[in-house]
Amino acid sequence: xxxxxxxAFLVLAPLLGGLIAGIDRKLTARMQGRVxxxxxxxxxxxxxxxxxxxxxxxxxxxxxxxxxxxxxxxSGAIFFAGGxxxxxxxxxxxxxxxxxxxxxxxxxxxxxxxxERELIQLMAYEPxxxxxxxxxxxxxxxxxxxxxxxxxxxLIVLLPGIFVGLFYVLTMKLRKSPFDIATSHHAHQEIxxxxxxxxxxxxxxxxxxxxxxxxxxxxxLFWLFFAWSPVIAVIAVAILxxxxxxxxxxxxxxxxxxxxxxxxxxxxxxxxLNLFALQFFGGL
Amino acid sequence: MAxxxxxxxxxxxxxxxxxxxxxxxxxxxxxxxxxxxxGIINTGxxxxxxxxxxxxxxxxxxRQVIRNIYDQMPEPKVVAALGICACSGGVFRxxxxxxxxxxxxxxxxxxxxxxxxxxxQIIDGVVRALGVLEEKRARMAAGENxxxxx
Ligand code: SF4
Numbered sequence: 451x452x453x454x455x456x457x458a459f460l461v462l463a464p465l466l467g468g469l470i471a472g473i474d475r476k477l478t479a480r481m482q483g484r485v486x487x488x489x490x491x492x493x494x495x496x497x498x499x500x501x502x503x504x505x506x507x508x509x510x511x512x513x514x515x516x517x518x519x520x521x522x523x524x525s526g527a528i529f530f531a532g533g534x535x536x537x538x539x540x541x542x543x544x545x546x547x548x549x550x551x552x553x554x555x556x557x558x559x560x561x562x563x564x565x566e567r568e569l570i571q572l573m574a575y576e577p578x579x580x581x582x583x584x585x586x587x588x589x590x591x592x593x594x595x596x597x598x599x600x601x602x603x604x605l606i607v608l609l610p611g612i613f614v615g616l617f618y619v620l621t622m623k624l625r626k627s628p629f630d631i632a633t634s635h636h637a638h639q640e641i642x643x644x645x646x647x648x649x650x651x652x653x654x655x656x657x658x659x660x661x662x663x664x665x666x667x668x669x670x671l672f673w674l675f676f677a678w679s680p681v682i683a684v685i686a687v688a689i690l691x692x693x694x695x696x697x698x699x700x701x702x703x704x705x706x707x708x709x710x711x712x713x714x715x716x717x718x719x720x721x722x723l724n725l726f727a728l729q730f731f732g733g734l
Numbered sequence: 735m736a737x738x739x740x741x742x743x744x745x746x747x748x749x750x751x752x753x754x755x756x757x758x759x760x761x762x763x764x765x766x767x768x769x770x771x772x773g774i775i776n777t778g779x780x781x782x783x784x785x786x787x788x789x790x791x792x793x794x795x796x797r798q799v800i801r802n803i804y805d806q807m808p809e810p811k812v813v814a815a816l817g818i819c820a821c822s823g824g825v826f827r828x829x830x831x832x833x834x835x836x837x838x839x840x841x842x843x844x845x846x847x848x849x850x851x852x853x854x855q856i857i858d859g860v861v862r863a864l865g866v867l868e869e870k871r872a873r874m875a876a877g878e879n880x881x882x883x884x
Contacts, residue, residue, distance in 0.1 A: 479771075484768040487770050491741070497737030500737075501737055501871060501875075502810070
């Protein structure tokens with residue numbers, strides 16, 4: 451059964467993630483008063499990238515990017531199979547480190563800056579993700595995703611601080627303003643696109659598909675807070691994503707220093723308060 | 735499959751244009767014309783681009799740059815010369831430093847004259863470029879050389 455969930459994730463997540471990306475682009479365009487691309491545009495883009503000549507700057511970058519995609523898919527598969535949340539978190543971190551290595555593989559100033567920004571981003575959100583795993587453990591007594599999801603009470607009530615902290619970080623993970631410091635959906639001509647500068651053709655396509663996997667996985671992570679009622683969970687996750695699109699369009703990108711400081715401050719304070727409260731009141 | 739036509743990403747380079755044409759290129763990205771509805775994205779990165787949109791004329795300073803951008807683009811790729819300057823040198827043709835249109839340095843697939851080109855003309859030209867792009871892709875898929883100018 452668990453294996454089935456993992457396979458379902460591997461097959462369906464790119465379709466769902468690409469569709470979400472397409473709806474995202476359409477809504478973004480509407481918010482900006484534009485018509486916007488077709489909803490299936492992300493699929494056309496990746497299909498196009500696969501048709502392009504495979505121009506390679508450094509051969510090792512292909513392996514790094516492929517490994518990035520594999521580990522993102524792996525962490526999502528473990529998550530949806532109900533596996534260990536800590537394993538998921540660490541596989542995800544490894545995946546992003548591989549992307550950074552891929553960007554460092556080509557000696558280009560743009561991709562170097564992009565790689566450094568990706569590292570800063572990793573530094574900014576990683577504590578929160580680990581704290582979230584700890585929060586789930588303290589609240590439910592288990593790191594196993596299937597047991598957390600089967601927890602009878604609404605976790606959002608027990609872990610409001612963790613939830614808000616994770617939402618703060620979600621903006622960065624989804625590559626949205628104001629925290630899209632490492633790569634963005636919009637600023638194609640700017641240095642923030644640095645990390646993908648030296649990738650082209652199918653390699654760039656793999657980065658896109660990995661992002662679709664990650665989007666679905668992240669939405670799954672937020673699902674856990676509402677898992678006691680699937681209907682509410684679907685609505686909540688949809689609202690969260692719409693809020694992210696709105697925030698993306700309503701805010702400007704901040705400098706990386708501010709992004710790092712504010713994320714650390716907000717997430718550490720909120721999760722520390724939440725975890726202490728949980729310890730003292732024993733989850734009531 | 736013909737995904738190529740549905741997702742043309744452009745790179746825009748300003749040769750020695752007077753900036754008139756460049757303003758019109760940017761106008762295409764605004765809500766009024768919104769070229770993203772055709773899947774067009776202004777990438778700013780030759781390695782991601784399919785269409786090289788170039789304005790202004792060729793001179794001794796930029797011929798290396800133009801060649802370099804062109805060479806970095808993966809096949810299949812097309813070049814659209816925007817504005818009469820990029821087509822032939824335009825009003826600057828007789829200048830001592832101007833060598834002529836973009837076809838002096840790289841193979842141009844679509845000429846879009848105008849001074850400056852109107853956004854409607856640009857969109858029209860890019861759509862024509864898509865036809866060429868698709869032809870090159872088909873030739874590439876058949877194992878032939880995409881470089882052969884149509
Ligand atoms: S064609 Fe006209 S508007 Fe365009 S760059 Fe040349 S002089 Fe300027």
